[in-house]
Amino acid sequence: MFLQLVQQRRTIYQFIDQKVESKKLNQCLEAAIWAPNHGLTQPWRFYVIGNQTQQALTQLYAKLRADKRALAGSEEHQAIYLKACDRFMANPQIVIVGQVCSSDSVKSKEDYAACACAIQNFQLAAWEQGLGVQWSTGPIINEAETYQLLGLNSAEIKLIGILYMGYPECIPESQRLPLSKVVKSYP
Template sequence: MLTCSTPELLSLIAHRRSLKQSLLKPDPIPREQIEQMLEAANWAPNHGASEPWRFAVYAEDSRKALGETFARSYRLGVAKEKYNPQAEEEQRKRVWLAPVWIAIGMQPGGRHPEWEEVAAVGAAVYGAQLVAASLGLSAFWASGMPVTHPNTARFVGWEPPTKLLGFVYVGRPAVPWPKGARGDWRQKVVWHWGNP
């Protein structure tokens, strides 16, 4: 049986960070590192072995078409009275702030409630994020309107019932690795252990 030390695993979990695009270096990420992230994602727990996660990876020049898609999705999705040309341009340019963008899809197996399939995709993304952290990478799950709009889903190549749940953008931090903070886990647990 393969094991790792519990303290090392807990340290990695506490080490994971998701940094905003403005805090990332534009430097390319080796494809092998993205492949390691996606292999980890593929081992997520899922009910009935449905394996509902789907991914599409955009790097290098392929980001140009992705940026144009985000801009168009913004135009299509925002109310006319709230449209802002600068916001549209920001959608177009944002793809250049992170070297890798991974579309996150959920393809339901049909036998289980949708929430279970979404939870499985969430577990898959978390596995990928942990591997990213072990490699010194930030992996941020973006889920705003332009990145989840049906226009973006069609660009990625996903039609219903497959759902686009957002994008994980990956990059090396341009700032010192941030410290994390969480409230005490004991304040979030009610124990029912043993006899009443």
């Protein structure tokens, strides 16, 4: 049932050590591109990360995390760095989402909304297949080095999300306000 799928989907932060089948990943991508988008701009781009690229991104991710939390060169910095490497590499699959840039601010806003719809389609298709996703807007997507690694020009594509995915190790709880708090009806 659709409502059950939507309500039961959770953001997943820990994954078991099992690869994501490319057929399942393709189903998620296929669902993503059928999201609504104004003027059929189809502003989304998906960058499917392979092992070699994940390793390169790992170093960047770990550096950003360690630099934020400890003094470069310190033992603490090194410990955070190594832990972050393990954490990033433990993601069985990573997909980075980009939005095609537009100089028109209205179009840009609408295109971001369309990309968000696409990501939610992706997440729901994943969940239906037993897979979990964490949609992150963490700092790695803003780094010039990430664009370089992916061979992207930041004047053409803006990276808007990084999707970590795999089979869930545990499923967290979440909650929402009741409808009565967020819906107002008019006669």
